[in-house]
Structures are given as structure tokens and as C-alpha cells.
Amino acid sequence: MHGANRLGASALMQGLADGYFILPQTVANYLARGSFEEVDKNHTQVQQALNKVKDRIDQLMNAPKAQHSPEYFHQKLGKILWEACGMSREKETLEQAINEISELQKEFWQKIKVTGIDKDLNQTLERAGRVADFIELGVLMCKDALQRQESCGAHARVEYLSAGGEAKRDDEDFSFVAAWEHTEKGAKLHEEHLNFEFIKPTVRNYK
């Protein structure tokens, strides 16, 4: 969804639409219609999932050196991505951003401060959980931009521009959708290749 797309709005909106509206409906629909084995609270998988969520909430509520709000980390992350992973990107700054975000992630889990309790409606806790996700996604966006050694659409890798400043495509090597799988060892790339039968992608030049 990212990289080989058009303007930011379409990639961003697709992400939001899939994440907020489509996934909750389709997953729930699939689960409601399928015939699955009945599971109760004592099922190992259920217990594992519950414990994982509880651990994460405990970590957010009780960081060892709690001092900064979710907003503080959100703004720091935003600044890094704004500078390094905006419309124009380059290898050096992307690598630097990945390091910076990784540092920020460590700081986050040490210093995130969530006030209130975790047993009622707590928007600070909700936000902290989201920012933790955004940090992971932010690293991934930079990794994705880094592996795509071409300029395609509005996102420009500055190393891959024509003399006139236009995007230089590399359809031989990068005509694929990058789908990243979350694994214990980090993000794993799956290339979903694009085959254009009738209309081939060409260089777009506005001059």
C-alpha cells in the first residue's frame, strides 16, 4: 500500500479505511459466519492472548521511569517521520531515522507516563497504546522506503531522479506491492508482483 502508490492521501486513506472500517467488519463477519470450535476463557490461546494484552497494559501503566505523556512521544515520532519519510527520502536519512525511532522506542517503554487507572475509560492509556503501534509502524515505513530503490509516484527517493528532477522508475526490480509480515525477528518482506497485461507503466513527465 505504501511506496508504489500515488499521492499521500490515497495510501493514507486506504490504510485508514482498511484499518478502521473494513477489517473490523470483515473479520467479525468471517468469525460470525464460520463454524469454529467453541472456545471459552480457559482455552490456552485465549489465556495467552489475554495475558499478552494484560502484560502490555501493565507495561504502559507502570513504566520504570515514567515521565512523558503519550503526546510527547507522538510529537517526537512525527518530527522524525516528517523529516525523513515524507515526500522525498534518501538512504542516509532513512537509516538515521530507523536508529532514532528505535532509540525513541526504548525511551518510550522506559518513560511512558499514563495517569489514572486501567479499569475505566482511560484515553491516556488508549493513546499510549496507539503511539506504541505508531512507533512500530514508523520504523516499518522507513524500512519499506529504504528497500525501494526507485522513485515511483509522488514519493521520491532522491537518489533515483532523472536529471530534470522527475521520478525514475525501476519496474524491472520493483514492480511489486511490498507486504510486510510481523515476525519475532522483525518485519519480513513478501513481494506481491504486479503484472500489467495491457497497459504497461511508463515514465510520467510533466514537462
Place this chain on the structure above:
Amino acid sequence: MNFTLHIWRQKLTDKEGDFVTYQIDNIDGDTSFLEMLDQLNEQLILKNEDAIVFDYDCREGICGACSLVINGYPHGEKEATTTCQLYMREYKNEPELWVEPWRANSFPVIKDLTVDRSSFDRIIQSGGYISVHTGSAPEANNTLVEKSASDEAFNAAACIGCGACVAVCPNASATLFVSAKISHLALLPQGDIESDQRAKSMIQSMESEGFGSCSNHRHCEQVCPKGISLQNITRMNKILG
């Protein structure tokens, strides 16, 4: 600008709530009301206090999530504006602000300034839809719709379901909301067919949810952030016969 804020704090639905006074200074006039509350929350977190819970989503006046009664006015005194689109410059002569949740039995407070508006969802579920599949968009001139009907349907459909009409009504009636939903469907050919049954079901649902009846105070039209007209109530009453 500096403000003294009296904000309704309530831990749970069935706990007693009360106003708590906060001071916030150096607020830029171009800060939105919700951004001002964000800043206050940042200060509360630093002081190890529980942040104030309030509803928001789009912050551009189209989603209907934000609420707040500010100095007695739902969405503040400024006309045709949601709280998220309200800027602190509007309050340059009002340094003391009272901020409350929507108050109605059918909108129980969940916490602080956030109320449960699922009663509105249940009213919609009782008939705020077209039950037959009308297919995809037909050829434009097959079924003629008068411009005035299309405009009125659109204006009624502009209701974002925020509940300000209920919050201001002395009867806590949801009549303006219900009539807008009934109107925007009844004015168009696909929705017209079921309009009698729909109006009956939705009004019945409104009453069983505990909302009061309309007694023509007409404050709802004044505070509606989308300017939903009272004509919708007239239209609904005609449909109900």
C-alpha cells in the same frame, strides 16, 4: 489568554460528579477548544492526575463525536459550529468557562465529559434505513426528483447525530434528530415508500429510550451545529398524521 475552567468530573456513571476548577494560561486565540483541553490534559498528566475524558474524532465538524456544554450552550454559543471548530478567540471576553457533558437521562455519563449516545444508534436501528435493496445508481433522469426536495433531503441528511438538540431541550427530546433522519429518507423516492412505518417506529423507539416529547421550545434549532431546520419536525408530524 488565560482561563479559569470549571470542568465536570465524574468517575463513573453511577458515581456523583462535581465541577473541578482548573487554571490554564497563555492560550493562543487560534487554539481550538479541544486543543485547549488537550493542553490542560498534558498539564494534568505531568501532575500525576487522571486526564479529563472527552469525545472527539474528526475535529473538522463532520463526525458528530464531540460534544460539551460550554457556559450553558451545547457546542458553545457560536452558531452552526461544533465544539471542535470553536476557537478560543471566541472567548476573549469570557475568561471563566463552565464545561459540562450533555445532560439527559438517555445519555448517561460514562466518565467526565463523555456520555453514552448509543440510544441514538438504537433509534436508527428501529427504522432509519431503507429495507429494500434499491440497486446501484440508476440512469440519472429515470426518476425525477424536484430540486427543492433534493436540497431539503440533503439539508436534513447533514445531521451528524451529535445530540446537542437533546442536551439543550428542557424535555430532553430527540425530536429534531429523529425528524431529520425521517425527512432525509422520506423526501426521496427510495425512502418515501416506507416513511409512515419508519416514522412510527422511530418515534416509538425515541420514547422507549426515555427521551421526552417535543413541546415547541425550539432551542434545538438554535444550537444545532448543522442548522437542521424545525421544518423537519413539521414534516415528521404530517407523516405521523
